Amino acid sequence: MARIVMKFGGTSMAGIERIRSVAARVKREWEAGNQVAVVVSAMAGETDRLVGFCREASSLYDPKEYDVVVSAGEQITSGLLAIALQAIGVPARSWLGWQLPVQTSDAFAKARIEDIGTDALLASMNAGEVAVVPGFQGVHKGRITTLGRGGSDTSAVALAAAVKADRCDIYTDVDGVYTTDPRIVPRARKLKRVTYEEMLELASVGAKVLQTRSVGLAMKEGVRVQVLSSFTGDDAPMADTLPGTMIVGEEEIQDVERQLITGIAHDKNEAKITLTAVPDKPGAVASIFTPLADASINVDMIIQNIAHQSAGSASATDVTFTVPAADLARSIEILNQARGAIGFSEISHDTRVAKVSVVGVGMRSHAGVAATMFQTLGARGINIQAITTSEIKVSVLIEEDYTELAVRVLHTAYGLDADEVAA
Amino acid sequence: MARIVMKFGGTSMAGIERIRSVAARVKREWEAGNQVAVVVSAMAGETDRLVGFCREASSLYDPKEYDVVVSAGEQITSGLLAIALQAIGVPARSWLGWQLPVQTSDAFAKARIEDIGTDALLASMNAGEVAVVPGFQGVHKGRITTLGRGGSDTSAVALAAAVKADRCDIYTDVDGVYTTDPRIVPRARKLKRVTYEEMLELASVGAKVLQTRSVGLAMKEGVRVQVLSSFTGDDAPMADTLPGTMIVGEEEIQDVERQLITGIAHDKNEAKITLTAVPDKPGAVASIFTPLADASINVDMIIQNIAHQSAGSASATDVTFTVPAADLARSIEILNQARGAIGFSEISHDTRVAKVSVVGVGMRSHAGVAATMFQTLGARGINIQAITTSEIKVSVLIEEDYTELAVRVLHTAYGLDADEVAA
Numbered sequence: 001m002a003r004i005v006m007k008f009g010g011t012s013m014a015g016i017e018r019i020r021s022v023a024a025r026v027k028r029e030w031e032a033g034n035q036v037a038v039v040v041s042a043m044a045g046e047t048d049r050l051v052g053f054c055r056e057a058s059s060l061y062d063p064k065e066y067d068v069v070v071s072a073g074e075q076i077t078s079g080l081l082a083i084a085l086q087a088i089g090v091p092a093r094s095w096l097g098w099q100l101p102v103q104t105s106d107a108f109a110k111a112r113i114e115d116i117g118t119d120a121l122l123a124s125m126n127a128g129e130v131a132v133v134p135g136f137q138g139v140h141k142g143r144i145t146t147l148g149r150g151g152s153d154t155s156a157v158a159l160a161a162a163v164k165a166d167r168c169d170i171y172t173d174v175d176g177v178y179t180t181d182p183r184i185v186p187r188a189r190k191l192k193r194v195t196y197e198e199m200l201e202l203a204s205v206g207a208k209v210l211q212t213r214s215v216g217l218a219m220k221e222g223v224r225v226q227v228l229s230s231f232t233g234d235d236a237p238m239a240d241t242l243p244g245t246m247i248v249g250e251e252e253i254q255d256v257e258r259q260l261i262t263g264i265a266h267d268k269n270e271a272k273i274t275l276t277a278v279p280d281k282p283g284a285v286a287s288i289f290t291p292l293a294d295a296s297i298n299v300d301m302i303i304q305n306i307a308h309q310s311a312g313s314a315s316a317t318d319v320t321f322t323v324p325a326a327d328l329a330r331s332i333e334i335l336n337q338a339r340g341a342i343g344f345s346e347i348s349h350d351t352r353v354a355k356v357s358v359v360g361v362g363m364r365s366h367a368g369v370a371a372t373m374f375q376t377l378g379a380r381g382i383n384i385q386a387i388t389t390s391e392i393k394v395s396v397l398i399e400e401d402y403t404e405l406a407v408r409v410l411h412t413a414y415g416l417d418a419d420e421v422a423a
Numbered sequence: 424m425a426r427i428v429m430k431f432g433g434t435s436m437a438g439i440e441r442i443r444s445v446a447a448r449v450k451r452e453w454e455a456g457n458q459v460a461v462v463v464s465a466m467a468g469e470t471d472r473l474v475g476f477c478r479e480a481s482s483l484y485d486p487k488e489y490d491v492v493v494s495a496g497e498q499i500t501s502g503l504l505a506i507a508l509q510a511i512g513v514p515a516r517s518w519l520g521w522q523l524p525v526q527t528s529d530a531f532a533k534a535r536i537e538d539i540g541t542d543a544l545l546a547s548m549n550a551g552e553v554a555v556v557p558g559f560q561g562v563h564k565g566r567i568t569t570l571g572r573g574g575s576d577t578s579a580v581a582l583a584a585a586v587k588a589d590r591c592d593i594y595t596d597v598d599g600v601y602t603t604d605p606r607i608v609p610r611a612r613k614l615k616r617v618t619y620e621e622m623l624e625l626a627s628v629g630a631k632v633l634q635t636r637s638v639g640l641a642m643k644e645g646v647r648v649q650v651l652s653s654f655t656g657d658d659a660p661m662a663d664t665l666p667g668t669m670i671v672g673e674e675e676i677q678d679v680e681r682q683l684i685t686g687i688a689h690d691k692n693e694a695k696i697t698l699t700a701v702p703d704k705p706g707a708v709a710s711i712f713t714p715l716a717d718a719s720i721n722v723d724m725i726i727q728n729i730a731h732q733s734a735g736s737a738s739a740t741d742v743t744f745t746v747p748a749a750d751l752a753r754s755i756e757i758l759n760q761a762r763g764a765i766g767f768s769e770i771s772h773d774t775r776v777a778k779v780s781v782v783g784v785g786m787r788s789h790a791g792v793a794a795t796m797f798q799t800l801g802a803r804g805i806n807i808q809a810i811t812t813s814e815i816k817v818s819v820l821i822e823e824d825y826t827e828l829a830v831r832v833l834h835t836a837y838g839l840d841a842d843e844v845a846a
Binding site (some may be wrong): 002016019020050053054057058060061062064065066067068071072073076078079080082083084086087093094096097098142143144328341 | 443473490501503517
């Protein structure tokens with residue numbers, strides 16, 4: 001017997017027919033003697049519909065009330081899956097965020113899970129009941145919270161950690177993690193295993209398979225996460241033998257499997273902001289990024305140019321950085337409010353940028369990864385606007401129009417192309 | 424300053440534009456210095472959509488999970504109305520059923536309100552906040568319950584009683600209570616006042632303006648209920664001067680206003696069941712109606728024919744009664760299961776029946792109301808299949824095809840026709 005958390009996304013929950021397929025798959029794990037908790041997303045399109053209502057009601061909606069509205073989508077699917085499971089003879093019940101409870105921080109609309117109550121849940125699972133848990137939602141001091149878009153993956157991993165699950169199976173509309181987006185590079189290869197660190201970089205730069213936070217949480221809690229296709233038929237093998245991608249600790253990956261570079265990711269949802277003539281004095285940078293951090297806006301790449309000094313004036317510098325495109329308008333508003341404190345001259349922005357990254361734990365022991373990247377892009381005339389690096393990643397910001405070209409040439413340059421085109 | 428509960432139905436909440444109109448109307452009451460709590464229904468069509476999902480998932484859905492699913496509709500609109508109120512400068516917050524809490528019985532999908540917690544709610548209202556409360560939902564031992572279809576009226580009246588509101592204004596898609604359905608009788612008149620007892624009879628026989636239970640609760644708790652149109656423009660007079668219908672205690676109605684008959688109602692949602700050859704012995708009737716009551720099926724009209732006895736066998740009788748058409752299939756199933764205990768010979772049913780009722784507190788002191796009814800219907804050749812009476816009502820069961828004719832001729836016979844055709 002194993003204890004398994006299964007997570008199904010919005011496409012898998014889009015309509016009763018699909019919910020029935022999910023129920024059938026859950027039943028097979030349950031019939032095999034496993035304890036099963038299922039985390040569900042809202043029906044595809046439903047969260048967008050609900051978010052649209054909130055935005056239409058007020059562009060400056062109260063996140064507390066927004067959470068009341070948008071959490072309804074997962075509430076609906078969790079009740080429906082419980083009904084569908086019961087209909088095929090599987091005892092099941094739903095556990096809403098405030099019922100478990102899934103206690104979160106007070107950051108409404110982008111809350112963080114702090115604790116999950118498992119006493120009642122485990123008693124129910126030990127009694128043979130399948131637990132159905134709506135993803136994306138929690139509770140803070142008696143009011144509903146949500147975790148931000150894509151939060152259901154995080155809900156699943158957090159639940160897996162809380163109930164000490166043997167495995168957290170994430171069913172998605174892709175059948176695993178690839179070396180890059182197969183729509184851009186048909187010769188992309190599916191990875192059998194990938195480390196948490198690599199997945200974290202791949203997810204955070206837009207691989208879109210798993211939400212970043214969920215991977216970070218899985219790494220911290222040591223949850224074995226498997227990415228699987230939800231579109232395999234009822235006669236598919238059991239999940240413990242399915243050919244998905246397993247996300248594991250580095251120690252689980254054999255040396256022979258290890259590649260220099262694991263994958264190439266891209267992200268078009270960045271926006272670039274440049275502040276000109278920021279006074280070059282202590283505290284200047286803090287005065288820019290503190291108000292953005294206070295507003296929970298994630299600043300990514302930062303470039304501070306060399307200070308330039310004109311006759312008779314204090315030295316000043318230009319500061320360029322990127323934020324999620326969705327936060328651009330709010331960022332500019334915040335920066336303009338802080339203009340007096342920061343003391344910049346002008347603010348400009350550009351959304352027609354993309355971040356392209358090469359990722360791999362193997363680069364730790366190999367020099368020259370960045371040099372290969374710059375040479376490869378340079379040879380194609382692609383201008384690099386900003387660079388960031390980590391131990392296992394090199395990212396560059398380029399003009400958006402060159403994204404696909406950059407991904408293709410890098411995929412080839414690092415020897416990632418498969419012999420055959422991916423299905 | 425008054426404390427007012429306002430209730431808006433699904434048509435008023437159907438889309439953000441209409442929710443904005445509701446917010447504007449709430450704002451006017453709030454700006455006049457009133458304390459306001461608003462009870463909302465789901466968007467028109469939403470509850471049907473959610474109920475449809477449950478039925479599609481399983482014809483024998485678990486009412487606990489059904490409640491999780493269908494309560495989401497009101498959760499959504501309560502969050503949206505709070506946002507829309509805030510957008511026009513009115514402090515507001517939503518209070519879900521489990522948050523107040525609205526404690527109910529354990530009859531999931533048709534629960535009864537037992538108690539409403541008002542401490543936090545009143546503190547918020549005293550601080551000037553408008554409270555937005557989803558109708559139809561409550562909580563029992565930590566799990567979501569719903570009150571059954573149309574339960575939002577009951578939520579509003581129960582809340583008005585709990586916070587000792589001066590008035591409970593129910594905004595509907597009609598502008599008041601009429602002597603009968605104006606679509607059938609264009610000369611129907613709008614009633615300025617109607618007693619709880621009359622409204623109870625009018626509602627329970629299908630006047631459809633207010634849910635029966637809400638009227639009974641208003642009577643028990645002495646809540647002054649006003650029925651108003653939600654389609655009057657923003658320049659409409661304030662609700663305390665609006666020409667709706669006020670539902671009040673009998674003592675508030677002046678003798679001069681008092682009519683012999685207040686209105687004629689009809690109800691096509693009944694089904695007739697006949698059990699033949701039920702043994703005529705003590706306990707026989709109980710063995711029929713106890714299992715139906717246990718299943719919360721409301722039996723309405725009951726006729727027990729005179730016992731007939733054939734040579735050599737025990738005496739037996741036929742029993743005919745009506746149930747809501749929606750409960751017919753379940754009723755027959757239950758009766759067939761109890762066949763051994765009841766001992767009937769055959770079961771037959773007919774859904775092509777309608778109940779037509781004349782209602783008025785004035786009939787208490789006037790004989791001959793029933794006689795007029797029977798003569799009027801008889802003169803048109805309308806056969807009466809069953810009769811029930813109360814202090815202030817006479818109801819007959821007739822063939823459904825004659826419903827409109829019966830209502831029209833009775834409306835004229837009791838002198839209810841207005842001089843002019845209703846707008």
